[in-house]
Each structure stands twice: as structure tokens, then as C-alpha cells.
Amino acid sequence: MILQYILFDLDNTLYSSRYGLEMKVSQRIAEFLTAYLGGSQEEALRQRREGMHYYGTTLEWLMAEKGYTDIEAYYQAIHPAGEADTLSADPELRRFLESLPLPQAILTNSPREHADRILSKLGISDLFTHIFDMRWNGFKGKPHAEVFHRALHALGTTPETTLFIDDAPRYVKGFCALGGSGLLIDEENAYPEYPYPRIQDLRELLRFLY
Numbered sequence: 435m436i437l438q439y440i441l442f443d444l445d446n447t448l449y450s451s452r453y454g455l456e457m458k459v460s461q462r463i464a465e466f467l468t469a470y471l472g473g474s475q476e477e478a479l480r481q482r483r484e485g486m487h488y489y490g491t492t493l494e495w496l497m498a499e500k501g502y503t504d505i506e507a508y509y510q511a512i513h514p515a516g517e518a519d520t521l522s523a524d525p526e527l528r529r530f531l532e533s534l535p536l537p538q539a540i541l542t543n544s545p546r547e548h549a550d551r552i553l554s555k556l557g558i559s560d561l562f563t564h565i566f567d568m569r570w571n572g573f574k575g576k577p578h579a580e581v582f583h584r585a586l587h588a589l590g591t592t593p594e595t596t597l598f599i600d601d602a603p604r605y606v607k608g609f610c611a612l613g614g615s616g617l618l619i620d621e622e623n624a625y626p627e628y629p630y631p632r633i634q635d636l637r638e639l640l641r642f643l644y
């Protein structure tokens with residue numbers, strides 16, 4: 435198999451989960467859900483847990499099953515302007531990405547403005563040929579097969595010739611199910627039973643390139 439492209443997730447993949455950035459996004463989502471659904475936060479999260487099996491993101495679930503329609507208000511609430519302020523430039527990451535022998539793109543279940551903020555803070559905005567976000571994907575997220583196929587079609591690759599790296603097991607499994615080379619980044623060793631290739635540091639991806 436000859437790889438042609440590397441497709442990265444963004445959050446907790448290109449920067450450490452230790453920044454707590456995504457945890458804060460999750461908290462804002464929980465607050466948003468609670469306000470929208472009424473009742474307790476516990477109940478709102480319970481409903482989402484039940485419904486989420488069929489959806490890639492909370493927004494998809496809200497729109498499909500809870501009659502939610504105001505996408506922009508949702509994104510403004512969960513991705514406020516200063517959300518990436520604690521992140522700083524990562525020249526070492528930049529050097530590593532620049533040293534990779536393949537073109538690179540991003541597939542995120544977040545909106546573009548979030549991706550732009552993060553990449554700009556990290557100082558790596560210019561390194562990716564494509565950034566596929568939720569708007570580009572018509573508000574359908576990973577792990578839906580059509581989301582992967584759409585991105586790969588734009589890249590001119592196939593699952594077999596693309597290395598996809600994400601910190602969410604169900605997204606990587608979705609890609610592996612298409613015959614793709616999926617790599618789980620598991621920084622905190624949270625998924626020791628995960629059955630497919632798994633790394634703890636992004637630099638380990640070199641082992642999977644050849």
C-alpha cells in the first residue's frame with residue numbers, strides 16, 4: 435500500500451488534550467443543551483447519550499431529533515471568540531509536519547472559524563491543503579461514511595491511500611471500516627483495549643508511513 439495523503443483531526447490531535455480546550459467546548463455544549471431542552475443538565479446529557487448513537491455531533495442530533503435550527507447561534511455559543519487564547523505557537527509541531535513526506539489536510543467536526551483560530555494560534559495555518567469543516571460537510575460529521583468519502587474525493591485519494599489520525603475511537607473505527615488506514619492518537623492511554631493501531635504521540639505516526 436502506498437500512502438498519498440495524511441488526514442488529521444484537529445482537536446486533541448494536533449494539540450494536547452492537556453490544554454483542556456475541548457473539555458471547555460464540551461462544557462459549553464452541555465450548558466447550551468440544558469438551556470435549550472430545559473430541565474437539569476443531567477437529564478439533557480442523558481437524552482444526548484441515548485440519541486447520539488446515530489449522529490456524529492451534538493448539533494446533528496439537535497437538528498434531527500429536537501427541532502433545533504439556529505446553527506449560527508449554536509456555534510457562537512460553543513465557540514466564543516477567545517476560545518483558543520490559552521494555546522500558544524508550537525514550532526516543534528510545525529517542523530514535524532513540515533518534515534512529513536506527504537501532503538496533509540484536516541477533517542474536523544467543528545466549524546471553520548474554530549479550526550482557523552486553533553491553527554493560527556499553533557502557527558500552522560498554512561500547512562494544510564484542505565480544511566474540511568462541518569459547513570463543508572453539510573453539517574454531517576465523522577464517523578458517517580459519506581463524510582470521509584466526500585473529503586477523500588476532494589483530495590483525489592481513497593481510504594486505502596490515506597492515513598487518518600483522530601483521538602476519537604469511533605471516528606477512527608468508521609474510517610477503518612471503509613478499508614482505510616486509521617490511527618488512534620491516545621495521549622492518556624485511555625483505550626488500551628482498542629483493537630486497531632494506536633499511538634500516544636503524534637511523532638509515532640512515522641512508523642505507519644512506510
Ligand SMILES: [Mg+2]
Pocket residue numbers: 443444445446447600601602
Ligand atoms: Mg479530536
